[in-house]
Amino acid sequence: MDALEVKQFGFTYAGAGEPALEGLDLNLGTGELALLCGPAGCGKTTLLRCLKQEISPVGERTGAISLHATHIGYVAQSPENQLVMDTVRHELAFGLENLGLLPQVIRRRMAETVNFFGIGPWLGKKVNELSGGQKQILNLAAVTAMQPELLLLDEPTAQLDPIAAGEFLQAVEKIRRELGITVLMSEHRLEEILSGADRVIWMEKGVIKMQGRPGEWAAWMEKQPLPMRGILPAPARIWGRLSETGDSETTCPLSVAQGRIWAAEKANRNKTFACRRPDSAGGISGRDSEARGTVLKAGTVWFRYGRQEDFVLREASLEIFRGEIHVVLGGNGSGKTTFLNLLAGVRKPQRGKIRIQEGLRPAMLTQNPKAMLTADSVQEELEELSERFGYGEKEVDDMLERFRLRDVSGRHPYDLSGGEQQKTALAKLLLLRPDLLLMDEPTKGLDVFAKRELKTVLEELRREGKTVLMVTHDLEFAAEVADRCSMLADGEIVCTDQGKEFFASNLFYTTQTNRMMRGFADRCVVPEDVAYE
Template sequence: MAILAVENLSFTYPDEEECALQAIDFSVEAGEFITIMGQSGCGKSTLLRHLKRELAPHGTKTGNITYQQTNLADLEARTAASEIGFVMQNPENQIITDKVWHELAFGLENLGVDTLTIRRRVAEMASFFGIQKWFRQDTATLSGGQKQLVNLAAVMVMQPKILLLDEPTSQLDPIAAMEFITTLKKLNQELGLTVILIEHRLEDVLPLADRVIVMDKGTIQFDGEPTALLPTLSQLNLLEALPSSMRIFYNLNGTGQPPLTVKEGRTWLSKQAINQTMLPIQEDIKRQPVLEVKGVYFRYDKHADDVLRGLDLTIGEGELFTLLGGNGTGKTTALKVLAGLEKAYRGDVKVFGKKINKYGHNELYREVLGVLPQDPKVLFLEKTVRLDLETMCTSLQLPTDRLQEVVSLLDIAYLLERHPYDLSGGEQQKAALAKLLLLQPKIILLDEPTKGLDVRAKQQLAQILRSLQQQDVTLVIVTHDIEFSAKYSDRCALFFDGIVVSEGMPRTFYSGNNFYTTAAHRISRNQLVNAITPEDVVTLCKS
């Protein structure tokens, strides 16, 4: 018997003509692990929020959702709160209290659970999740991965029967993301927890899923086993969303059941004919330095430890430079110092050969340097995207034709009349980038720009970045997205303990790493020397 059933669900947001959801029908058996995928704006998050009554969006809804044969709207408040858990994309948005132990106890306290039971359940969950060492820490001091683990533990202490997760690994580094997904596997397999997960990172998730639901334009296009995905994703042009092993299999015209995991991909590839084992080494292009960092030290408080410890970095004109590293290592802090938003207490930051503190505010942030923050919402001030952009043009006395040029470049005309907060993650990134491009900066710093983006949105972002590079715009990107970095970077660097510990061109950089490397390289490294993308593997097999 189904634990959850969605029947003919349709939904339209206020003042919108098109349905966000159209005639959605599916049921969920207890203990299933279901992954929902699809391009940004297809309705995934809208659907998931309808399954958690307290988070359902405002608008016009038809159809029915039942939980254990009871209409979701008729559930007792206690049952709805405790038995259906929800983990959000941004861990910052879900943490409420100041201490880890209090965060774990908070939900039970609100349900009026007795103190002894709270202590027992909190102790059990803290032990299960390995939180004991930082049990009494301030939540503000935790890394992104730790915060997301606390969110998950705080939900699990309520003993839910269904766990809903909306891109929970989007802000985690590759190692933290893998650990988080492994924890979900344990919860599903050892506790029988029903899991419904929205995720764009499918390398580690897809092998765990019993079913995959593919959405497009508010409808379900596929509902079945992961190994049967290829025909549907081919029709929707979403093949690049698949794990590297499946993409390699498809592009080499594999027959039979496609491999899902790195291990299965390695086994399958070992049986294929390989014509060449190594791709040509890329030439290092000499570029004029535009951003130079020499011996920079920074701390947030004079009594605190240094976050940056002698950082050295040189970035050339027109370069796309990606900076990778674990959560909490200081990457975002480094970006803030590069942008002049934080001031180093030792060392120099130079922009076009001039110390950053010698620039006036208007001089630096108009036509020299722009910053796209991790949360693009902070850049929006008005009720529509059009009004936001027009207000900026008016207040800064920008040429009237510049707005149309930016709208055309980013292809966002269809977003202009919408509220910025109603946009999907990818749409918000594009609208926020439009505000920056109005200023025509020569250097753009981006913090996690691919966070929450589907494969098609990433391709569009990459095309935009390439067009900017052709105009000699320099791009510095802090990211956890290894696949994006490997495919589009001119140079990559690994950030650790407040400094850059290694850097190089993508093929050399990723071929030398074990964990901070691509799935394609992990699949092929015993047979191929420097293949780092599925396209590289296919090229070497076919050449």
């Protein structure tokens, strides 16, 4: 029996002129893991919310949805929007208590869940002390404890570091495999999950354009316009590029392991790989950053949230130079967001000093874009600070066009997808013309098109002499744009390198391209680096 059946389903938001979803046909079998993909704003989040009655948006429906699952679990895009209790222990118990379960049953389910997810050390913590990634894992654990038959995941790895994302997806696969739970997951980052999925569902403008097995979908994507292919994992993109130069293989690798097997087969056939740009990552060459002068400096900074708490940062030091794009990477809970808040002046360190160049105009994009959105429409949001900062209608129109927000300019920001909210918040900041842009997970929720535009924006800011400091888990994007990268671990900056050198030297915190081509063509960091000799 199918867990879910959708027939000619359509949905139009209240007051909207165009439907958000139109003529959808979809069946999910019991125990199936399906990926829901497509550009930001194509309707993925709307569809997932329509499948969960308690959070279904207000609007007009057509067609039918038949749910054969009694209990449906949902993990939202933004962890903060789903957490309702003060501590981890209370959060895990909240859903079970609302199901009316007996106390002994609740204790047993909580014990099982804590051990399954390995979150025992978090039990006594307050939820506001967790990192974004830890909050998302807590959300999954709390939903799983309620034993759903259908699990809806809305970009669950957007705030997880690469290692935590892999562990999260392994947990999802284990839940599906051992419990037979059907999973429908919306996702932009496909590197870790595509090869393990049963089906990919591709949406555009509220319509399902293609459904098929991962290999079939990848082959279909290779025939689409070049920008769309950017959503494919690096091994598939490398295979596609080299296919255009004489490689007639028909099996497209979808993971690093499959990519290395393919590369080994090519090497056995006397094909030799080479790195086209061994000294630059993503076409960005290393420069003498120090000659441009320091705009922001943190010296031996210490910080903790309470007098009885452990220090989150210990002797953290970092120097940011004018006109560079500097990326800070690290695991969930390592203190990246805390460090960024200190550098932005949102919090003060207990020890150490932070100096910012006098007269510099800073702006900060927070991890939760909703915190920046206060108007009743996207248009009003971008116009809100026009008088204070001296920009006009033309600049607003340019931003709407640049970030592809014109079609949603009349909608309330809270009715947008996570990616559209992120683009709106970023557009609002850029209208302020900052000299120093601090960004916390700026690619969260962005599709491949929006990432390309963000890359263009960052490169323009750098050419204008502006400075960008970014905290992110998106290693692939960081490798394309970073002039320098720093690693934050155990409360301090443990290393800082030029972008190319950073990724070429790492084993875990590196790109799929580097992991796939190591030993075949060293120092390849992005797919464009890989070529035949």
